[in-house]
Amino acid sequence: MSSYYVGIDLGGTTVKLGLFSDVGELLDKWEIPTRKEDDGKHILPDIVESIEEKMSSYDGHIKGIGMGLPGPVTEDGVVKGCVNLGWGTFDVKNELASLTGVGNIKVGNDANVAALGEIWKGGGRGFDSIVMVTIGTGVGGGIIQHGKIVSGSSGAAGEIGHMKVKPGAPEVCGCGGHGCLECYTSATGIARMAKGGVVETKNTLAGSYLEGKEITAKDVFDGAKENDAYCLEIVENFGYLMGVGLANIASVVDPEAFVIGGGVSKAGQMVIDAIENNYNDNVMNALKNKQFRLAELGNDAGIYGAVRQVLICR
Amino acid sequence: MSSYYVGIDLGGTTVKLGLFSDVGELLDKWEIPTRKEDDGKHILPDIVESIEEKMSSYDGHIKGIGMGLPGPVTEDGVVKGCVNLGWGTFDVKNELASLTGVGNIKVGNDANVAALGEIWKGGGRGFDSIVMVTIGTGVGGGIIQHGKIVSGSSGAAGEIGHMKVKPGAPEVCGCGGHGCLECYTSATGIARMAKGGVVETKNTLAGSYLEGKEITAKDVFDGAKENDAYCLEIVENFGYLMGVGLANIASVVDPEAFVIGGGVSKAGQMVIDAIENNYNDNVMNALKNKQFRLAELGNDAGIYGAVRQVLICR
Numbered sequence: 001m002s003s004y005y006v007g008i009d010l011g012g013t014t015v016k017l018g019l020f021s022d023v024g025e026l027l028d029k030w031e032i033p034t035r036k037e038d039d040g041k042h043i044l045p046d047i048v049e050s051i052e053e054k055m056s057s058y059d060g061h062i063k064g065i066g067m068g069l070p071g072p073v074t075e076d077g078v079v080k081g082c083v084n085l086g087w088g089t090f091d092v093k094n095e096l097a098s099l100t101g102v103g104n105i106k107v108g109n110d111a112n113v114a115a116l117g118e119i120w121k122g123g124g125r126g127f128d129s130i131v132m133v134t135i136g137t138g139v140g141g142g143i144i145q146h147g148k149i150v151s152g153s154s155g156a157a158g159e160i161g162h163m164k165v166k167p168g169a170p171e172v173c174g175c176g177g178h179g180c181l182e183c184y185t186s187a188t189g190i191a192r193m194a195k196g197g198v199v200e201t202k203n204t205l206a207g208s209y210l211e212g213k214e215i216t217a218k219d220v221f222d223g224a225k226e227n228d229a230y231c232l233e234i235v236e237n238f239g240y241l242m243g244v245g246l247a248n249i250a251s252v253v254d255p256e257a258f259v260i261g262g263g264v265s266k267a268g269q270m271v272i273d274a275i276e277n278n279y280n281d282n283v284m285n286a287l288k289n290k291q292f293r294l295a296e297l298g299n300d301a302g303i304y305g306a307v308r309q310v311l312i313c314r
Numbered sequence: 315m316s317s318y319y320v321g322i323d324l325g326g327t328t329v330k331l332g333l334f335s336d337v338g339e340l341l342d343k344w345e346i347p348t349r350k351e352d353d354g355k356h357i358l359p360d361i362v363e364s365i366e367e368k369m370s371s372y373d374g375h376i377k378g379i380g381m382g383l384p385g386p387v388t389e390d391g392v393v394k395g396c397v398n399l400g401w402g403t404f405d406v407k408n409e410l411a412s413l414t415g416v417g418n419i420k421v422g423n424d425a426n427v428a429a430l431g432e433i434w435k436g437g438g439r440g441f442d443s444i445v446m447v448t449i450g451t452g453v454g455g456g457i458i459q460h461g462k463i464v465s466g467s468s469g470a471a472g473e474i475g476h477m478k479v480k481p482g483a484p485e486v487c488g489c490g491g492h493g494c495l496e497c498y499t500s501a502t503g504i505a506r507m508a509k510g511g512v513v514e515t516k517n518t519l520a521g522s523y524l525e526g527k528e529i530t531a532k533d534v535f536d537g538a539k540e541n542d543a544y545c546l547e548i549v550e551n552f553g554y555l556m557g558v559g560l561a562n563i564a565s566v567v568d569p570e571a572f573v574i575g576g577g578v579s580k581a582g583q584m585v586i587d588a589i590e591n592n593y594n595d596n597v598m599n600a601l602k603n604k605q606f607r608l609a610e611l612g613n614d615a616g617i618y619g620a621v622r623q624v625l626i627c628r
Contacts, residue, residue: 143567145459153568153569155600162565163566165478167480175598248566249566251470252566252567282478284473284490286386
């Protein structure tokens with residue numbers, strides 16, 4: 001009878017699941033919806049039922065379960081409130097253990113878990129310590145030291161989107177603060193910066209914007225790739241503030257490499273170039289010339305990292 | 315025959331040494347000058363000779379040696395250039411091992427080692443993770459997670475004095491960067507801020523400054539304690555920028571507590587108050603209400619932390 005491991009990427013809309021062999025090979029992956037009604041009390045039972053159903057076609061038993069979820073999680077697997085799932089303070093690890101009978105369970109924050117996935121099988125392969133930056137609707141971070149997640153005393157390590165890169169600036173962040181990294185460098189932030197001055201320009205974005213079309217971060221990078229001066233300026237602003245943010249992070253944890261993921265990273269090498277130059281301009285000598293990599297696992301980073309928490313292999 | 319441990323705090327002018335019992339009791343402490351001539355090649359032999367001399371009055375042998383020194387050190391004890399000591403790249407751990415015959419040797423950065431001392435026997439007692447901030451001529455930092463130093467991939471973790479709290483500001487730091495935390499919140503930075511506008515004020519500092527007396531950070535805190543409006547304003551600026559800096563650090567490593575040491579911390583609770591309020595105003599909810607403590611070990615933090623690297627006991 002074989003041993004299997006399950007990696008779970010629990011999101012606000014969808015639960016992604018992966019079944020792994022005991023040498024870390026992804027055998028099967030599937031999704032179920034996240035049922036958030038009734039304070040999210042169906043979420044874990046739904047997951048367990050789905051795993052049991054999947055296992056009916058495999059001869060073996062589950063030896064470990066790893067999970068990532070969208071909120072701060074302590075190292076003991078306790079969530080201290082997760083509005084995206086309807087949960088208050090909740091001992092997720094113990095609950096999963098009692099529902100499944102599996103002893104080897106680890107629960108982490110989704111951004112941290114994705115970072116663990118990338119250092120194991122993705123853009124961070126070969127490094128011992130990375131900072132992964134996920135640039136999507138917001139900006140998330142995951143800190144890995146010696147191959148392990150740094151989760152922090154309350155599970156909120158790596159919340160780098162809320163680092164102040166423009167202290168006291170007028171821009172208000174979703175966290176209630178001002179001048180957070182996320183205000184300028186998330187997909188939303190890039191689009192907002194672009195909308196700010198676009199009408200005065202005479203480029204194609206301005207035309208379609210005046211006709212009522214939204215501007216996205218992708219539009220900005222696409223324009224920059226065609227050498228549109230205004231788009232290049234926005235990309236440079238993005239790169240400057242992200243470069244300053246990563247320089248500040250390096251002064252705290254001094255990683256070997258930065259891995260850049262999330263939707264905005266699909267713009268590719270231009271994103272790295274914009275950040276890397278500004279990073280080197282804003283960091284002290286001892287911390288210059290770190291490695292910069294694009295994330296490689298896309299939406300699978302979560303299930304890989306989740307299972308990596310419980311599956312120690314190369 | 316008893317076992318002893320040695321903690322060494324190697325500074326640019328003086329080497330502080332401490333002899334400890336195997337339960338971590340400080341039995342003896344002494345100092346020798348740091349001989350930096352000839353590219354610092356006398357420093358380690360001088361230290362070893364001094365330890366041997368000291369041990370002639372003790373019946374027993376040295377079981378472990380820990381050292382802190384003023385530069386980046388990798389976890390294997392390799393220094394990558396330390397101008398303060400005249401050293402280039404140098405395997406300090408191996409050299410100390412071959413000079414002494416002791417196998418259990420650890421070498422760390424002085425700010426990191428001081429943080430380890432404070433969490434063991436000082437202001438950080440009882441916590442599992444702290445960030446120690448040393449506010450002196452410069453601003454240094456030490457990150458402790460799960461009771462251990464986070465040294466970073468090149469030994470430069472905790473170099474928080476060079477975090478940008480005013481990116482692009484005109485003030486130039488010793489590191490060559492602009493707007494570093496250290497430019498405003500070190501003793502030097504506080505004095506510089508105070509000198510900047512003092513002539514327009516009519517307080518006592520302005521009078522003595524015009525007569526040629528230097529203004530120190532201590533003068534500023536002393537004035538603030540007597541409710542001088544200008545000094546209170548400088549203290550508030552200091553607290554604001556340090557609060558922002560510590561909020562940024564928390565967003566990376568989420569410690570349980572901050573421990574504030576160095577010469578400026580001698581101003582006491584006023585320093586904590588100035589920082590703590592601004593920290594809470596500038597950090598996201600999940601990271602609010604951390605503990606703030608004054609360092610307690612003063613100049614002995616270095617020898618305590620140094621020995622703690624090799625002496626695991628409670």
